[in-house]
Amino acid sequence: MKTVFEKLPATAFLLGEQPVDKATVYRRASFCVVTKVGDTYIAYNTLTKELAELDLREADALEAESVIFSPEYEQLIRGYFLVPQNHDDKKLCDGVTVFARSAYRGSAYRRFTVFTTTDCNARCFYCYERGIKHMDMCDDTARRVADFIVRASEGEAVSITWYGGEPLMNTSAMDIISSALSAAGVEYTSMMATNASLFDDALIKKAVDLWHTDRVQITLDGTREVYDRIKAYSDRESGFEMVLSNIQKLLDCGIKVNIRLNVGGHNIADMHALTNLLADRFGGRRGLNVYAALLFDECEWASRGSTDCDRYELAKEIIKIEDIAAERGILHPKKLYRTVSHCFCKADAEDALVITAEGKIVKCDFFTDSRFVGDVESGIDEEKLQDSRLLYSRRIECGGCMAYPICLRLAACPTGGCDDARKFMTEERLVRSVRYLYASAREKR
Ligand code: SF4
Numbered sequence: 001m002k003t004v005f006e007k008l009p010a011t012a013f014l015l016g017e018q019p020v021d022k023a024t025v026y027r028r029a030s031f032c033v034v035t036k037v038g039d040t041y042i043a044y045n046t047l048t049k050e051l052a053e054l055d056l057r058e059a060d061a062l063e064a065e066s067v068i069f070s071p072e073y074e075q076l077i078r079g080y081f082l083v084p085q086n087h088d089d090k091k092l093c094d095g096v097t098v099f100a101r102s103a104y105r106g107s108a109y110r111r112f113t114v115f116t117t118t119d120c121n122a123r124c125f126y127c128y129e130r131g132i133k134h135m136d137m138c139d140d141t142a143r144r145v146a147d148f149i150v151r152a153s154e155g156e157a158v159s160i161t162w163y164g165g166e167p168l169m170n171t172s173a174m175d176i177i178s179s180a181l182s183a184a185g186v187e188y189t190s191m192m193a194t195n196a197s198l199f200d201d202a203l204i205k206k207a208v209d210l211w212h213t214d215r216v217q218i219t220l221d222g223t224r225e226v227y228d229r230i231k232a233y234s235d236r237e238s239g240f241e242m243v244l245s246n247i248q249k250l251l252d253c254g255i256k257v258n259i260r261l262n263v264g265g266h267n268i269a270d271m272h273a274l275t276n277l278l279a280d281r282f283g284g285r286r287g288l289n290v291y292a293a294l295l296f297d298e299c300e301w302a303s304r305g306s307t308d309c310d311r312y313e314l315a316k317e318i319i320k321i322e323d324i325a326a327e328r329g330i331l332h333p334k335k336l337y338r339t340v341s342h343c344f345c346k347a348d349a350e351d352a353l354v355i356t357a358e359g360k361i362v363k364c365d366f367f368t369d370s371r372f373v374g375d376v377e378s379g380i381d382e383e384k385l386q387d388s389r390l391l392y393s394r395r396i397e398c399g400g401c402m403a404y405p406i407c408l409r410l411a412a413c414p415t416g417g418c419d420d421a422r423k424f425m426t427e428e429r430l431v432r433s434v435r436y437l438y439a440s441a442r443e444k445r
């Protein structure tokens, strides 16, 4: 075994080396990924973050159901790639995660999701905000939001996610908050979840100069006809070309663009064409990244329509589409960060808050009319925040999943737990990232 990336210092310190017991029968740890790049077998430990090249015997040992100790496997055992048959992998992962959470220090909030409005000019049938009251953040509230962010960030740099609805339906809130943060000397960057149909040259310039936007996430549902049918814009017949042109302009201005392909039974047939269209138009463009997402209660929608739903089949198609996107240079595998994961999303992150259009504070952007933990006027209600911490502290049971120490999905996430489809996609993407990590390391040698 030849180490390419050492264990993280934190996991090396916490776990040390696993003792070797010559009388023990071993098996591959659930948090060990084995794959091949070219002719080379590699193993990645998602708990310790060690990446290693393997010889053939070591690769065989990790593929076997069980292995009896042999001196050749000593490094695999010491590095927690092989663990005793009866080892509790989940307990070990949980211990490391708990330590990482407790090591988190600081009272400042640094990540804010701000709902500028709950209104939207699109009417996607799958939008989870359908049926909720439409309202814009008023200018007074925007000023209070800025004051709150100044107080809560305690002099630290902040990142803001402009959210909605369609955040560009209320640019005034973004202007007020950004100007106030600048005036108060708060360093900030922002990203935006937008359909991008409302951008024009002046707004793109403002995004760069005033809102300090360095990233946008734009959802595409298909090629022109499918896209326009699903988006069902209230203010235009077609938004497809406008959005593609705005993607180009955003990239030209140095704003990174993540394109999220929302996939379900209703549009899967169109996704290959869309991927190829995007690759023809944007392939090789710096700052562009495409990924696909399986609509989370696709089966429920499908049962209302005529589409047969098999989430697992959809998941397999999604991975194929992503593979094509990667080959054509518009998808970059997710980075495997050299840190211990300790949270899943903003709901269980200690430094993140969500601010509604009314100035209420919540932890999860799915719940904007309940589960408040404070408001921008009176600040955080510590008792309610503690309740929220408890609610979002429980993870779903993920025994045996190689992604577990990274994924950490919450039991209380309203988008549901994990099923075979989700697990398949997560594991496939993880393997893709491992291969990419190794290939990049090899290039640098
Ligand atoms: S992919 Fe699913 S099973 Fe695996 S860690 Fe994430 S939530 Fe758990």
Ligand code: SF4
Pocket (backbone or CB within 6 Å): 344, 345, 346, 347, 363, 364, 365, 366, 410, 412, 413, 414, 415
């Ligand atoms: S709990 Fe689920 S819906 Fe809420 S912020 Fe986290 S991932 Fe999003």
